[in-house]
Amino acid sequence: MLNLLPEEEKKRLKREYTVRYLIVIFLAIIFTGIIYFVLAFPSYVISKLKQQELTAIIAELDRVDISKGVPVTELSLIDINKKIGDLRGTGKEVSIANIISEILNTVTSSIKINSFNYDKNFLMLNGMAKDRDGLTSFVKKLEENTLFTKVNLPVSNLAQEKNINFSIQISIKK
Secondary structure, three states: OOOOOOHHHHHHHHHHHHHHHHHHHHHHHHHHHHHHHHHHHHHHHHHHHHHHHHHHHHHHHHHHHHHHOOOHHHHHHHHHHHHHHHHHOOOOOOOHHHHHHHHHHHOOOOEEEEEEEEEOOEEEEEEEEEEHHHHHHHHHHHHHOOOEEEEEOOHHHHOOOEEEEEEEEEEEOO
């Protein structure tokens, strides 16, 4: 190959290339650091807020512990038992899990349940029946169940002979 540049010029260009290369690497490192700090800052703020919140809770628990003479663990157990009691209810109510279990026990092979919508004392049941006879027998079984006060199947659901999309409204006994 033909050398058109003198040796001094080659050395100067090589040095300039090395300096530019190092500047690009340095800027990439700085840019990466800036992105890291920008993304890590919200986590830092959240952790500081949680730390302050937990410190306030510990201070409150220490204050309650000293003023009432009741151990903190006992207070926690009392609170947990109260919450469990609220979730259980009065005992007279039937849980939604039992209701859905009862409905699923009455489902036959000709009925497919797609969804349950629960609202206080009503349960909306949507699904598909293979035929009209299977749907009517399913509704009769639901009406015979003592958990339900009323089972409402609109007549329009019986318009088709096969592959019937249905919607049943069930009133739950209180």
